[in-house]
Amino acid sequence: MRTATYPDQTRYAWRAGATCLTVPRGAVLLNPPHSEKLTGLGAAQLQILRTLNRGPSTFPELSSAPSDEVAPLLDRLAAGGWLTITVRHDNRDLYTIQPFGIPATQPGIAAATPPKLSKFSVLHRDSADFVLENPMSWCDLRISDPRIVAFLGGLDAAASGLPDDIAARIATDLVWCGFAPAAPADEEQRFATRSWSAPDLWFHRRSTLGQRTVTWDHFGPTKWAKGSYPQPPARKAVYPGAAIELAVPDLTALRATDPTLAAVLEDRRSCRAFDDAAPITGDQLAELLYRTARTREVRPAGEGEELVSRPYPSGGSVYELEFYPVVRHVDGVPQGMYHYDSFDHVLRPVAAADSPEVQRLLRATSATLAEGAEPQLLIVLAARAGRMMWTYEQIAYATILKHVGVVMQTVYLAATAMGLGVCAQGFGDTAAFAQAAGVDELEECSVGSLIVGSPAPH
Incomplete structure (x- = not known):
């Protein structure tokens, strides 16, 4: 019952682009090129899927059934990378796990706090929030609370202002998501990880197809700027002076x-x-x-x-x-x-x-x-x-x-x-x-x- 260890305020939703089609006693999950069949589902589990189809929901909102009926299905969905998980505390968003691939490990492996981030993990800001990314990860971590940023810097829970249980939760998620190695010494000693620099690995993964990029959306010759910007001319402006x-x-x-x-x-x-x-x-x-x-x-x-x-x-x-x-x-x-x-x-x-x-x-x-x-x-x-x-x-x-x-x-x-x-x-x-x-x-x-x-x- 790993998902039951998230705060009750945590919201669950389908990952971007995913569709769930329910049928009697089962369902089909689609997010091309990935798909998964769910069979032998009970009424309470089908209700969980239908509730998710209506929008983001907390653990208590998903079903009135006992947690031992709800949690196994959520664990399965999380393990397959089907769920976007937004961890919340005191009625505010802390961080969101946004999958684009399939997790390499099962969720919920306990980790030490504070975590030690992988040398490949990069924190940057977009138009909305801070985003933690790693070229070897199967998801992004969207950060909505600045205390999480302080915690990522290696500070303990007290220094970052996070409750101990939330600190333990994010430490566990950082390992599960691939942003912090379960055994930091392995990353520091293995030739395969020491030989790659962070920018080289980032460049390799960002410029090739893979888990993050499986379609031609926003990848390749999209001519994304057409209609918004003129194409730079084929000929560079001529330098002055006698040729x-x-x-x-x-x-x-x-x-x-x-x-x-x-x-x-x-x-x-x-x-x-x-x-x-x-x-x-x-x-x-x-x-x-x-x-x-x-x-x-x-x-x-x-x-x-x-x-x-x-x-x-x-x-x-x-x-x-x-x-x-x-x-x-x-x-x-x-x-x-x-x-x-x-x-x-x-x-x-x-x-x-x-x-x-x-x-x-x-x-x-x-x-x-x-x-x-x-x-x-x-x-x-x-x-x-x-x-x-x-x-x-x-x-x-x-x-x-x-x-x-x-x-x-x-x-x-x-x-x-x-x-x-x-x-x-x-x-x-x-x-x-x-x-x-x-x-x-x-x-x-x-x-x-x-x-x-x-x-x-x-």
């Missing part, structure tokens, strides 16, 4: 003379030593950008929408990535940071070579190159995130990073075919980029970078 014209390579000739795909795949290597005596030339930079990043086409796709075509693939043909060549030593191109205008195939000046921000971008490459050398050319990849986020929900940033990987391989293969050296970076100075490019990081942010140049002779 540097770039040569256009002869693609027909390259089709005939390039090494085979098998050859460039096998010959591709990361290059960390470059030949500054014979640096990459401006024409080579022009060819590399043209082959990998130019805009081949812009086409309308419904009212107020633009789709793009470039040499590399992009989800939904949105193409949010921008290329920023940072030139230190390119024959025929003055030093400085440029934006590659993929529509006009020109370089537009962005920042001076000696600006502190550009120098920080170059210094961030020292750990990548042999003997801390400086790059001949650094290409910073930036995402105009709104291009993706206008169309995609939940998975926008994950998709951006997939595009970065696609671009990196595209540049690697084209550069290998051209006899150039490339080394992708696993990190970069995002703040330095935003300052150098003069952009709001929420609108455009650096998401990757590649070092390019003429490889040092073996």
Whole structure:
């Protein structure tokens, strides 16, 4: 009779999206893709289900039958993740368990107080309340009373102002819901849990299908912003200043003379030593950008929408990535940071070579190159995130990073075919980029970078 240990004021309701269809002696619970049949139910238990169908109800309101008839059914419903449970005290809501999956354990396992939250549990605020979430949990915990927040901070019941029985109740629920490990030492010692950081695991779970997300509602290419916000244009606003014209390579000739795909795949290597005596030339930079990043086409796709075509693939043909060549030593191109205008195939000046921000971008490459050398050319990849986020929900940033990987391989293969050296970076100075490019990081942010140049002779 675990549910009987909740305060009598506790309200029970069906989880969001759930439907209960009652028939004589049984019922069917539906919340696609999950379903469950209940058979052999007595009159009192059927009355509980019908009462829940009418709306949230307390334990005493569900049935006048003895608790040993009511509690087992509520326990079964709670164990199947069918119930939203709002714990109340002194006629006020304290917290609500909001399931979106199926519990991994039975409810009611006693826990020590105060609990120790999992390192993956995150408390944040939405428009209504505080919400406690965990990427490994089957539910969210919506917090309506600030004393619960104080209790989560590791304070004892007296310090948080909660009665002892309520403190014990929430401690038990934190373990059942997956917000606090039953054995904290296990989480701290297991390689599988120590190896994941909280943001990485959150990112993984939030950008994939799973218990939390089982339909396309608010997930994927929903175009949620259509009708409320204009789609960010395919073309970024042009930087002022005189553009540097770039040569256009002869693609027909390259089709005939390039090494085979098998050859460039096998010959591709990361290059960390470059030949500054014979640096990459401006024409080579022009060819590399043209082959990998130019805009081949812009086409309308419904009212107020633009789709793009470039040499590399992009989800939904949105193409949010921008290329920023940072030139230190390119024959025929003055030093400085440029934006590659993929529509006009020109370089537009962005920042001076000696600006502190550009120098920080170059210094961030020292750990990548042999003997801390400086790059001949650094290409910073930036995402105009709104291009993706206008169309995609939940998975926008994950998709951006997939595009970065696609671009990196595209540049690697084209550069290998051209006899150039490339080394992708696993990190970069995002703040330095935003300052150098003069952009709001929420609108455009650096998401990757590649070092390019003429490889040092073996």
